[in-house]
Amino acid sequence: MKLFYFFILLFTFAGCELVDKAKEQIDYYKNKIEEVRDITKRGPKPFEPIFQKDESTLMTIVSPECANNQVPKYIYFATQAEATKNIFTAMKNLYSSPRIGLLKPFWDARYVNPVSEYVKGTDGSHYANHSTLTGLDARTGIQNIIVGTAASQVDPAGGVLQSECINGKIVAGTTVNLNDAPTQSLVYGGIASTFIYQMDTNSHIKPWKSDKTGNLMMQAHFNTAIYKNFEQNIGGSISYALYFYNPHIKKHLSYIITVYAAGIAWQKEKAGIRFDPTTNIIHVATVAKKNSWWCNLSKKSKPIREIVSDLNAKTQEGNWNNLYRVNISYRNLLEVLKELKENPPAAVAGQDFGLNPEDWEVTFVGIQFEVEEQGGKALFAGSFSGFNVATSKHSF
Numbered sequence: 001m002k003l004f005y006f007f008i009l010l011f012t013f014a015g016c017e018l019v020d021k022a023k024e025q026i027d028y029y030k031n032k033i034e035e036v037r038d039i040t041k042r043g044p045k046p047f048e049p050i051f052q053k054d055e056s057t058l059m060t061i062v063s064p065e066c067a068n069n070q071v072p073k074y075i076y077f078a079t080q081a082e083a084t085k086n087i088f089t090a091m092k093n094l095y096s097s098p099r100i101g102l103l104k105p106f107w108d109a110r111y112v113n114p115v116s117e118y119v120k121g122t123d124g125s126h127y128a129n130h131s132t133l134t135g136l137d138a139r140t141g142i143q144n145i146i147v148g149t150a151a152s153q154v155d156p157a158g159g160v161l162q163s164e165c166i167n168g169k170i171v172a173g174t175t176v177n178l179n180d181a182p183t184q185s186l187v188y189g190g191i192a193s194t195f196i197y198q199m200d201t202n203s204h205i206k207p208w209k210s211d212k213t214g215n216l217m218m219q220a221h222f223n224t225a226i227y228k229n230f231e232q233n234i235g236g237s238i239s240y241a242l243y244f245y246n247p248h249i250k251k252h253l254s255y256i257i258t259v260y261a262a263g264i265a266w267q268k269e270k271a272g273i274r275f276d277p278t279t280n281i282i283h284v285a286t287v288a289k290k291n292s293w294w295c296n297l298s299k300k301s302k303p304i305r306e307i308v309s310d311l312n313a314k315t316q317e318g319n320w321n322n323l324y325r326v327n328i329s330y331r332n333l334l335e336v337l338k339e340l341k342e343n344p345p346a347a348v349a350g351q352d353f354g355l356n357p358e359d360w361e362v363t364f365v366g367i368q369f370e371v372e373e374q375g376g377k378a379l380f381a382g383s384f385s386g387f388n389v390a391t392s393k394h395s396f
Contacts (some may be wrong), residue, residue, distance in 0.1 A: 049394075072105045072106055094198060133311070134175060138162035170387065206360075216328045220386055233263065235266065
């Protein structure tokens with residue numbers, strides 16, 4: 001009988017342990033595709049987005065057409081300190097002026113080697129075929145530019161950046177390989193590769209209006225992203241990246257909207273409102289999903305996807321099916337400003353960020369591939385086509 005009770009207790013204990021583990025797994029996967037927030041505290045989303053059907057009112061800021069874009073330039077930084085010191089000098093003469101149709105895209109490659117060995121604008125037929133990683137073979141086709149060397153495939157922290165003009169549209173891809181990289185710790189702002197348009201001061205975008213309308217729309221067609229974790233890496237993400245500036249109160253916001261995610265990195269760095277003491281910039285991070293407070297997922301978009309760990313994944317040239325379109329409406333930005341007033345990060349408590357979205361200008365737009373490395377080894381790749389930014393009265 002004692003043995004019977006022992007087994008009863010054992011099964012009860014084991015059952016509880018299994019239930020606890022199952023609950024942990026449920027919570028984990030539930031949070032993988034949800035914006036991390038205190039639902040009980042904040043409640044349901046306070047508004048429903050207004051969608052409009054007529055796209056004839058769209059005012060294009062960044063065009064996906066190759067003919068309207070200059071050849072991408074490339075900026076490389078070996079260390080975080082170098083990037084902080086030299087970023088503004090490096091961006092000189094790389095400002096876009098949408099009002100006069102001058103668009104100058106550039107790649108900002110942070111902590112990716114051996115960019116110093118990259119060969120630009122030459123015949124790339126002898127380069128390694130990276131299309132298995134990015135869906136983009138820069139050795140063939142009508143190229144805007146090839147950036148990459150055979151060394152980038154075997155270098156400890158090697159990377160390759162590629163850009164082509166396919167079917168009249170800019171197509172770009174990037175690979176970050178940390179498989180044999182030295183141990184690093186870059187928890188806040190990892191190894192990143194960002195395709196950017198930096199706006200000239202006279203061409204800052206002002207999407208939001210005083211009548212409480214206005215919307216900023218971003219979209220691109222993404223190839224299936226690839227993420228391979230060799231050790232205890234905390235993950236990575238592909239995101240839309242924006243910078244806002246309010247000239248009245250001289251405040252800056254960065255706005256990051258994740259469309260692909262891997263691991264727990266986006267939970268640590270891509271959710272909520274954070275303050276970066278190194279730049280004194282507020283970071284607003286969210287994911288592209290239906291109920292996000294801070295961005296609208298368009299009816300034409302696909303929901304956030306986990307990056308696949310498949311090195312054989314490949315999208316054929318011209319076949320870019322995974323469209324992601326997101327909107328930041330007047331109300332989305334207003335909710336951010338309310339959050340900064342009512343529940344700010346401790347470092348900026350009491351500071352005035354205003355409650356007027358119409359005061360905010362967009363100075364920077366881009367697509368960012370980032371490995372949020374914390375000592376682990378990983379390979380991260382992806383590509384996109386048809387990047388487009390526009391303003392409208394309401395969401396799409």
